[in-house]
Amino acid sequence: MITKELIVLLVVALAVDTSQTSTPSSPFYTAGVVEFKTASSTFDASQQVNNNLAAYLEIIASQEAAETDIIAFPEGTLNSVLQSTFVPDPTSNIVPCKQSQYAHFLQKLSCQAQISQKYIVVNLIEKENCTKETQAAKNDPRPCSNDGLNIFNTNVVFDRNGTVISRYRKFNLYFEPYNVTLNSEYGEFSTDFGVKFGHFICFDMLFYTPTTELVKSKITDFVFTTMWFSELPFLTAVQYQQSWAYSYDVNLLAAGASNPSVGSTGSGIYAGRNGAIVSVMKSSPERKLYVAKVPKKGFKESESVPVKQLQIRKKRTITSYMKNLLVKRDPQLDTFTSSPLNKSANHDNLCHKDLCCHFHYKTTILTPIANSRSYQYRLAVFDGDRIYEGIKPLGWSVCSILACINNTIQGCALAFDEDVIVSPDLRFDHILIEANFTKTENGLIMPNSVDDSLMPLPVNSFQFNITDIGSKTNARFELLTPKDDLIQFGIYVNFFGERSSASLGLVSNTLIALCLLLFIMEFKRWRW
Known part of the structure; x- marks a missing residue:
């Protein structure tokens, strides 16, 4: 039939x-x-x-x-x-x-x-x-x-x-x-x-x-x-x-x-x-x-x-994206060692534990449009464990330049309110981030970036090199194309294993519980 x-x-x-x-x-x-x-x-x-x-x-x-x-x-x-x-x-x-x-x-x-x-x-x-x-x-x-x-x-x-x-x-x-x-x-x-x-x-x-x-x-x-x-x-x-x-x-x-x-x-x-x-x-x-x-x-x-x-790469911004797209914030970001980017300098060094990151940059001061807000930039470094809402700790190291809505680390990785006009007051003409990381066959050293369209930088706009030097691996991440809408530009290392026995102390039990509760609420909405 x-x-x-x-x-x-x-x-x-x-x-x-x-x-x-x-x-x-x-x-x-x-x-x-x-x-x-x-x-x-x-x-x-x-x-x-x-x-x-x-x-x-x-x-x-x-x-x-x-x-x-x-x-x-x-x-x-x-x-x-x-x-x-x-x-x-x-x-x-x-x-x-x-x-x-x-x-x-x-x-x-x-x-x-x-x-x-x-x-x-x-x-x-x-x-x-x-x-x-x-x-x-x-x-x-x-x-x-x-x-x-x-x-x-x-x-x-x-x-x-x-x-x-x-x-x-x-x-x-x-x-x-x-x-x-x-x-x-x-x-x-x-x-x-x-x-x-x-x-x-x-x-x-x-x-x-x-x-x-x-x-x-x-x-x-x-x-x-x-x-x-x-x-x-x-x-x-x-x-x-x-x-x-x-x-x-x-x-x-x-x-x-x-x-x-x-x-x-x-x-x-x-x-x-x-x-x-x-x-x-x-x-x-x-x-x-x-x-x-x-x-x-x-x-x-x-x-x-x-x-x-x-x-x-459309001209939409994080502010317009996040009106309808929920984006979480790294719960450990506030534990990073950080400092404001010095606009009058062209280099800086910053360390967390045994990791020291070297930042070289060339910037141009811009005039933002009237009645607008501009991102402030911070240098940030971390070396330790990453805990995913209290489960499965992984070792990680980070050397990064972060965009922030104010001059504190607590203002980084956030978007301005929807009604705020955002206009850059700084352009990065060149960036070079360099650091020596613990050498391991099991780790992955990555160039990591995102701009105001929530997209990574095109690969032809940067150069990334890693070289083994004795017991260390040297990594260099270089911005080749001027950019005035960076949200994050840095070297990100995943060591695929726990780096310290006290890792769970990095995130409070309260924060873990809140993250877990948030995820469960989202999970119930999403999975039938």
């Missing part, structure tokens, strides 16, 4: 050009990342997943997606615990399309990958049966829950035939009521266009396991599904995505959940040291596919394929 649904699928199949865009001999592949707003919370769980699924399928079948080899969707925007699904083991080479033991949305996505002939990466809530026998088979001594299910935050990858070829369960959870595997899994898959990918989820980006381990295994292309909660001055979404991809010199496909009212937005496609090909931070939610041609790493002819920058 020919159903209406079958007719629609046949029409889509005929309309879609299934010719393969990229082959192993191509110097590039075509990728798409989706900035995606989940369905309204006024729907019940079944309605929500159906609404989200319909939008996913429409995007995959759209004309905009026609030339893509691979499309990535963001974290947490498809289903809920109430609509969780079993996911086949990738080693079984199963095509879930029309197999009833899997949730209908997993079946439909498998079918659509097959019809459109694309690699599809989605993030979903997975369920897995848990018994004493299954735990023993995995050498996992932990007991099962009373309902006999494990629930995971999971990436699933379909190939062009709709086969599940990779599954990764998030290892570094951020206040999420899910299970984790005993040891980290490694999300990776190979494609018919000659590129091997690693993939990971949101908070994983800040940790060594499994993300940096995938980089060290020589994988050069990554898919990143995320529901990022942006934080000034160092961790807004696109800012950190570009910094991470640049520092490891890898291609990165980042798909971000779009819910600016709780702080989630930020998607992009990055070509390592060549920077963002396309990237967006949105102050209003959207469901949109962003497409770019990505030069293959290590490809002989890749030098002849220029990175076409699609990034649009």
Whole structure:
């Protein structure tokens, strides 16, 4: 019997050009990342997943997606615990399309990958049966829950035939009521266009396991599904995505959940040291596919394929962005060693513990427009532990120039009120920040910047170099293009491990509790 649904699928199949865009001999592949707003919370769980699924399928079948080899969707925007699904083991080479033991949305996505002939990466809530026998088979001594299910935050990858070829369960959870595997899994898959990918989820980006381990295994292309909660001055979404991809010199496909009212937005496609090909931070939610041609790493002819920058840097400001986009502030910023930038000088040194940062700068005094306010700048240094709302301390070091709404550190990483006219009274014609950091194979030293449009500086506007000197690593971050709207410009080092045993003392229990309460409130609004 020919159903209406079958007719629609046949029409889509005929309309879609299934010719393969990229082959192993191509110097590039075509990728798409989706900035995606989940369905309204006024729907019940079944309605929500159906609404989200319909939008996913429409995007995959759209004309905009026609030339893509691979499309990535963001974290947490498809289903809920109430609509969780079993996911086949990738080693079984199963095509879930029309197999009833899997949730209908997993079946439909498998079918659509097959019809459109694309690699599809989605993030979903997975369920897995848990018994004493299954735990023993995995050498996992932990007991099962009373309902006999494990629930995971999971990436699933379909190939062009709709086969599940990779599954990764998030290892570094951020206040999420899910299970984790005993040891980290490694999300990776190979494609018919000659590129091997690693993939990971949101908070994983800040940790060594499994993300940096995938980089060290020589994988050069990554898919990143995320529901990022942006934080000034160092961790807004696109800012950190570009910094991470640049520092490891890898291609990165980042798909971000779009819910600016709780702080989630930020998607992009990055070509390592060549920077963002396309990237967006949105102050209003959207469901949109962003497409770019990505030069293959290590490809002989890749030098002849220029990175076409699609990034649009609009003249919106943080003040206008933050009217609708919630941006958190680093809760440890007030513990930094800081001092006002001396406009009459051209250099300064500042230390925190054993870290000393050297700042060289050339500025021009500007005349702001009447009845306006201007950012004041401070030098800031920190060396110690970073605590993410009281969980998972990581060692980090920072040398930075910060924009502040007043002349105190408490005024940094904040925006002026919406009704304030902001006009610069200072332009940086040149900046050089230099420091010697503890040498470690497990650390990541990054150039880190963001301007008044909540976007990182383009890679052609700066120079960044690191050099090993004995037991230290010297880093130099240099601004090459004059800039009058800097919010943060600095060297950011993630050591992927705790630096001091007293780390929890850096943030008061009260602050941790308040941050946790805020996140739970946001979490309840966002996840159904």
